[in-house]
Amino acid sequence: MRIVSSIAAMQQLAKKWRRAGKRIGFVPTMGYLHAGHMSLVKRARQAAGKSGGVVVSIYVNPTQFGPKEDFSKYPRDLKRDFKLCREAGVDVVFTPGNKEMYPRWGESLSSPEVKTAKKLGSTESRPTKFSTYIVEEKLSQSMEGASRPAHFRGVTTVVAKLFNIVLPDVAVFGAKDWQQAAIIKRMVADLNSPVKIIVAPTLRERDGLAMSSRNKYLTGDLRRQATVLWRAIQTARTAVKRSKTIPAAKLKSGLKKLIKTELDAKLDYVEFFVPDTLAPVLKVMRGTHMALAVFIGRTRLIDNARL
Amino acid sequence: MRIVSSIAAMQQLAKKWRRAGKRIGFVPTMGYLHAGHMSLVKRARQAAGKSGGVVVSIYVNPTQFGPKEDFSKYPRDLKRDFKLCREAGVDVVFTPGNKEMYPRWGESLSSPEVKTAKKLGSTESRPTKFSTYIVEEKLSQSMEGASRPAHFRGVTTVVAKLFNIVLPDVAVFGAKDWQQAAIIKRMVADLNSPVKIIVAPTLRERDGLAMSSRNKYLTGDLRRQATVLWRAIQTARTAVKRSKTIPAAKLKSGLKKLIKTELDAKLDYVEFFVPDTLAPVLKVMRGTHMALAVFIGRTRLIDNARL
Numbered sequence: 001m002r003i004v005s006s007i008a009a010m011q012q013l014a015k016k017w018r019r020a021g022k023r024i025g026f027v028p029t030m031g032y033l034h035a036g037h038m039s040l041v042k043r044a045r046q047a048a049g050k051s052g053g054v055v056v057s058i059y060v061n062p063t064q065f066g067p068k069e070d071f072s073k074y075p076r077d078l079k080r081d082f083k084l085c086r087e088a089g090v091d092v093v094f095t096p097g098n099k100e101m102y103p104r105w106g107e108s109l110s111s112p113e114v115k116t117a118k119k120l121g122s123t124e125s126r127p128t129k130f131s132t133y134i135v136e137e138k139l140s141q142s143m144e145g146a147s148r149p150a151h152f153r154g155v156t157t158v159v160a161k162l163f164n165i166v167l168p169d170v171a172v173f174g175a176k177d178w179q180q181a182a183i184i185k186r187m188v189a190d191l192n193s194p195v196k197i198i199v200a201p202t203l204r205e206r207d208g209l210a211m212s213s214r215n216k217y218l219t220g221d222l223r224r225q226a227t228v229l230w231r232a233i234q235t236a237r238t239a240v241k242r243s244k245t246i247p248a249a250k251l252k253s254g255l256k257k258l259i260k261t262e263l264d265a266k267l268d269y270v271e272f273f274v275p276d277t278l279a280p281v282l283k284v285m286r287g288t289h290m291a292l293a294v295f296i297g298r299t300r301l302i303d304n305a306r307l
Numbered sequence: 308m309r310i311v312s313s314i315a316a317m318q319q320l321a322k323k324w325r326r327a328g329k330r331i332g333f334v335p336t337m338g339y340l341h342a343g344h345m346s347l348v349k350r351a352r353q354a355a356g357k358s359g360g361v362v363v364s365i366y367v368n369p370t371q372f373g374p375k376e377d378f379s380k381y382p383r384d385l386k387r388d389f390k391l392c393r394e395a396g397v398d399v400v401f402t403p404g405n406k407e408m409y410p411r412w413g414e415s416l417s418s419p420e421v422k423t424a425k426k427l428g429s430t431e432s433r434p435t436k437f438s439t440y441i442v443e444e445k446l447s448q449s450m451e452g453a454s455r456p457a458h459f460r461g462v463t464t465v466v467a468k469l470f471n472i473v474l475p476d477v478a479v480f481g482a483k484d485w486q487q488a489a490i491i492k493r494m495v496a497d498l499n500s501p502v503k504i505i506v507a508p509t510l511r512e513r514d515g516l517a518m519s520s521r522n523k524y525l526t527g528d529l530r531r532q533a534t535v536l537w538r539a540i541q542t543a544r545t546a547v548k549r550s551k552t553i554p555a556a557k558l559k560s561g562l563k564k565l566i567k568t569e570l571d572a573k574l575d576y577v578e579f580f581v582p583d584t585l586a587p588v589l590k591v592m593r594g595t596h597m598a599l600a601v602f603i604g605r606t607r608l609i610d611n612a613r614l
Contacts, residue, residue, distance in 0.1 A: 011501060021326060131445035132463070132497035138438035156439070157498075164499040190439035191464075192471040194318055 001086045005095045007165055013092065014055075014167040023052035026168030026195075028159060031058035032075040033084050036203040036211035040172040041088045043200045047170040055166050056085050057094040063102065064154030075216045094166065101161065104129040133157045134191075136183045139278050143291055144179050144302070147268055155180055156187050163195055171195050176202040176210050178291055178304040182278055202303075204230070210303045217299040225262040226296045229303040232258055232270065236290050240307045245285045248272045259294060268293035268300065275306060308393045312402045314472055320399065321362075321474040330359035333475035333502075335466060338365035339382040340391050343510040343518035347479040348395045350507045354477040362473050363392050364401040370409065371461030382523045401473060408468065411436040440464045441498075443490045446585050450598055451486050451609070454575050462487055463494050470502055478502050483509040483517050485598055485611040489585055509610075511537070517610045524606040532569040533603045536610040539565055539577065543597050547614045552592045555579045566601060575600035575607065582613060 004010045017024055025048030027040045037056075044054050058081055065071035078095070085093050133153050139145075140152035163171065173181045181199045188197055203211045208230030209223075218226050232255045239246055239254070252270055259267045270292040272284045281288055284307065291304035311317045324331055332355030334347045344363075351361050365388055372378035385402070392400050440460050446452075447459035470478065480488045488506045495504055510518045515537030516530075525533050539562045546553055546561070559577055566574045577599040579591045588595055591614065598611035 007499060011499070015501065018325065019328060129445075130497050132441065132443045132494045134439065134441050134498075136439045138436075161497075161499045164501060167501065187439045190437050190468075191441075192314060192318070192468045194322070194471060194474065 001082070001090055002092045003082065003095065004092055005097060007096055007100050010055075010092070010094050010096075011165050011167070014053075014165070017053045018167055023048045023170070024166065024168045025052055025054045026057070026162070026166045026171040027055070028057045028059075028162050028171065028173075030060045030074065030213065031081050032077055032213035032216070033058075033081045034203075034211045034213065034215075036174055036176065038084060038088050039203050040174055040200050041085070041090060043198055044170065044172045045089060047172070047196075047198060052169075053091045054089070055092045055094055055168065056090050057096070057162055057166065059094075059096055059101070059158070059162075061101075061154055061158040062098060063157060064151050066148055066150065069148070070214075075213055094162075096165075101158070102130045134160050134187060136187055136190075139179065139183045139186055142179075142273075142278060142280070143269055143271055144293070147293060152180070152183055156183060159184055160187065160191070160193070163193055168195055170198060172198045172200055174202060175199050176212065176303070178275075178289070179278060182276065202305075208234070210301075212301065214299055214301065218296060222264055222297045222299070225264055226299075226301060228259055228262045228265050228296075229292060229294055229301055232292060232294075233290060233303060233305045233307075236284070237305075237307050240284060240286055240288070245283045248280070248282055248284050251284050255292070262296075264295075264297045266295040268295060272307075308389070308397055309399045310389065310402065311399055312404060314403055314407050317362075317399070317401050317403075318472050318474070321360075321472070324360045325474055330355045330477070331473065331475045332359055332361045333364070333469070333473045333478040334362070335364045335366075335469050335478065335480075337367045337381065337520065338388050339384055339520035339523070340365075340388045341510075341518045341520065341522075343481055343483065345391060345395050346510055347481055347507050348392070348397060350505055351477065351479045352396060354479070354503075354505060359476075360398045361396070362399045362401055362475070363397050364403070364469055364473065366401075366403055366408070366465070366469075368408075368461060368465040369405060370464060371458050373455055373457065376455070377521075382520055401469075403472075408465070409437045441467050441494060443494055443497075446486065446490045446493055449486075449580075449585060449587070450576055450578055451600070454600060459487070459490055463490060466491055467494065467498070467500070470500055475502055477505060479505045479507055481509060482506050483519065483610065485582075485596065486585060489583065509612075515541070517608075519608065521606055521608065525603060529571055529604045529606070532571055533606075533608060535566055535569045535572050535603075536599060536601055536608055539599060539601075540597060540610060540612045540614075543591070544612075544614050547591060547593055547595070552590045555587070555589055555591050558591050562599070569603075571604045573602040575602060579614075 025044030027044050029037050048054055060074050134156040135153050136156055145152050185197050207227050209227050255270050259265050272288050272290050273280050275289040288307050290307055293302045332351030334351050336344050355361050367381050441463040442460050443463055452459050492504050514534050516534050562577050566572050579595050579597050580587050582596040595614050600609045
């Protein structure tokens with residue numbers, strides 16, 4: 001297994017693979033890998049084939065975190081991640097650095113651009129820095145997009161960058177971030193990216209808690225309380241089985257009550273929508289998709305499922 | 308020479324070429340080709356090599372025109388364009404249609420997505436359509452970006468799409484659209500697109516008028532008046548040669564007067580800036596870049612040059 005941290009080296013390797021006719025399977029992650037991630041790696045290997053190349057990127061992308069979010073304390077354990085990737089037969093782990101991913105050109109006073117700018121009497125001391133973003137304007141408005149402004153702009157931008165660097169034939173995303181996967185699929189379709197997107201199922205702990213790197217934050221009784229997201233999904237499923245169609249507002253208020261029963265749980269949102277388009281529905285029935293975000297103490301968890 | 312209008316066919320051909328180790332040179336255009344375009348084609352052929360593939364796209368991109376601009380009357384002559392491309396040794400002319408480039412999924416009442424959405428009681432009748440844009444936030448604020456809001460968003464988005472479809476190693480842009488070229492270079496750097504950008508010099512008519520498809524609009528005396536853009540550039544050059552540095556404000560007011568001498572000329576802007584970063588300068592000297600936009604009757608012309 002190779003560990004590559006330079007963008008140019010990764011892109012060159014990808015180009016070499018492509019010229020050799022190797023299929024490239026890609027799993028973008030923020031590291032602190034768990035069994036959920038490893039199931040995506042397995043899926044990427046299936047898609048790339050034995051002779052293909054499987055790339056896992058590990059990059060905690062700053063532009064998708066809000067100023068008050070957990071960017072700096074997001075869990076990191078590269079050594080363990082490398083071990084898991086090696087065991088899973090990953091070919092390359094790509095770990096770029098922030099300075100290369102989001103260069104602030106012109107920050108160094110000695111850069112030739114700044115020199116030219118100064119010589120020409122420019123009124124700007126930092127003439128250039130990173131300034132291009134990919135913005136999905138529709139699917140990213142609701143749910144995570146409403147709660148975390150600029151989050152999806154950061155996600156689509158970094159994913160497009162990673163696609164341009166890793167040049168995958170296939171990229172695998174987890175269904176746990178359902179809205180994110182829908183937005184990535186939309187981006188790929190809208191921008192004609194030559195990448196096939198696979199969305200692989202959420203893996204869960206025995207008690208139903210969706211696997212997430214952020215579960216690490218759940219100490220003491222918070223870990224038990226966190227199962228309320230899964231219990232809410234199960235409750236909604238039972239309700240739909242019983243009554244075939246339920247007004248979304250009614251189901252929502254029932255689930256709010258359920259979540260309130262946990263002392264440290266605070267509902268951010270629960271929504272019912274069409275799976276592909278994320279269009280909200282007034283009536284919930286079989287096939288409707290449900291997603292929710294709940295604070296458990298200071299940890300924000302998300303989950304979703306088809307009802 | 309092949310004429311390809313389907314996105315999938317173009318992308319497949321590009322992939323085939325890439326697998327075969329063929330270098331791809333690309334010239335994106337809006338058609339109504341003139342000698343300026345053909346010089347870009349020549350440059351693309353140089354870059355791709357004899358055995359490489361040269362692709363010219365002809366697409367009048369609606370998203371880069373404002374609601375009051377000349378999208379519908381923009382000159383078109385595909386037959387002539389094909390002839391010029393054939394003579395220039397172009398391998399493929401790519402002419403996509405608007406419906407494929409900017410699909411309004413869900414517009415057809417019979418689409419499976421709309422059916423699912425309706426069945427699920429969605430509150431939206433047009434659940435999905437094109438919704439992803441690439442936005443450059445810094446270089447696109449001034450000059451053309453100030454005069455034509457959303458213009459560069461349309462340009463960066465369509466160029467990214469075309470890059471994903473044509474998969475070029477090298478793409479050639481004309482220096483006449485200087486700000487556009489700077490923004491494309493920035494986008495490619497920021498998004499790590501595996502494409503090399505070449506900016507080729509502006510071609511001019513004998514009297515200095517920069518070649519442009521929009522010159523077609525210049526009837527009668529307007530054609531003569533249009534040379535005032537080139538005369539303004541020459542005037543600025545002479546001034547810089549004479550006095551080494553001139554305050555930008557002073558030079559600007561002089562050029563405004565010059566442009567006023569033409570009856571049908573109306574200055575939109577004239578700016579002085581650092582060539583790569585577009586950062587405005589207070590003092591104009593050798594090496595400063597100048598750009599201007601002038602209405603000649605109802606036709607808006609642009610030009611630029613290094614002083």
